[in-house]
Amino acid sequence: MTSDRLQRFGDRLALPLIAAPMFLVSGVELMVAACRSGVIGSFPTANCRSTDQLDEWLTTIETRLCQHEAQTGRKAAPLCPNLIVHRSNARLEQDLAVLLRHRPEIVITSVGSPAPVVKPLHDAGALVLADVASIRHAERAAEAGVDGLVLLTAGAGGQTGWLNPFAFVRAVRAFYDGVIVLAGGISDGRALYAAEVLGCDLAYMGTKFIATRESMADDRHKRMLVDSSADDILLTTAFTGLQTSMLRPSIVAAGLDPDDLPARGAIDIARDIDVGARESRPKRWRDIWSGGHSTSGVTDVLGVDDLVARTAAEYREARAHDPP
Incomplete structure (x- = not known):
């Protein structure tokens, strides 16, 4: 870790790694296991059905x-x-209030400007990292005073960026000296070390944490990742209106043709609450599953402890072989 902002964590990190926040995947068990293993555990507050449940999750995780x-x-x-800081998040103020009471050490903001929440989070002692998918968004987030930028690059699972990670990191590092987190395509410890060499302080690992025993993902989703490769990842706007990396086999299993999907956001599964005749339709994230380019690195379903230990061994080997 090169950034002074991360020095407060000292030797608490086994790896410069964040278990990526994943919708309907990251839950209490995954967070506890990741943090205990020395990996920063992140989860979308939207995974909680209510603000009260968010309070309960945070209390349970902190206690354990x-x-x-x-x-x-x-x-x-x-x-x-x-x-999620976008105005469409009806729970933003309530969820923020819960976070301020619990005083987490790090908060990631997504889908919108972090400006309104930076000061209250800073006042509560949190480092603020902002998801960005373009140079302009990175510039604006930096101007808002965030402590770090999560660069969402081509190859990330779910809603993804489009920029090449090499180009994106170097372009941002040219004007930004805060924490940089690389999101997209980190499949093992060698890739994690490469992200550091590139100029990053931390990296996301998402897809491989889906395929852990502690994740909330459907067991069929986990097995599909094991059986799939990067060739099975489809980048499409059909399900969310945004560029999203999805598993082709899950699209087929839902009765859709991945090579003949409707136009941008046209598939009517955007709402995860269906009634009446819509009950049998596939639902986004429940039936259409995400995965990133690192799917090729998923070879089995592991416990988080085993995944982190394996990644740490790969990371140490990569560092040991680094030329002087």
Whole structure:
């Protein structure tokens, strides 16, 4: 970790890694396991059905991590809620209030300008990282005073960016000296080390954490990732209106033709609450599953401890072979 902003975490991180926040995948068990293993655990606050449940999740996670510290004498890696700051998030103010009470060490903002939430989060002691998918968005987030930028690049699962990670990181590093997190295509410890060499402080790993025993993903989703490769990832706007990386086999299983999908956002599964005759229709994220280019690196379903240990061994080997 090169950034001074991350030094507060000292030796609490086994790897410069964030378990990416994933809709309907990242939950209490995954967060506890990731943080205990020395990886920053992040989850979308939208994974909670209500603000009250968000409060319950945070309390449960914090309690279990405190118990871990008491039992082992080791402080866990930080927990990092992911807050949707777009005006369409009707729970934004309420969820923010819960976060301010719990005082998380890191918060990631997504889908909109972080400007309105930066000061209150800073006042609560949190580092603020902002998701960005373009140079202009990176510039605006930096101007808003965030502590770090999560660069959403081509190859990330779910709603993704389009820029090449090499070009994106170097372009942002030319004007920004804060924390940079690379999101997209991190499949093992060697790729993680490469992200550091490129100029990043941290990286997301998402797809491989889907295929863990602790994730909330459907077991069929996990097995499909094991059986698939990067060739099975389809970039499409049909389901969300935004560029989204989805698993072709899940589209086929839902009775759709991945090579003949309707126009941008035209498939009527945008709402995850169906009634009446719509009940049998496929639902986004429940039946149409995401995956990133790192799907080729998913070879089995592991426990989080085993995944982190394996990634750490790969990372150490990559560092050891780095030429002087």
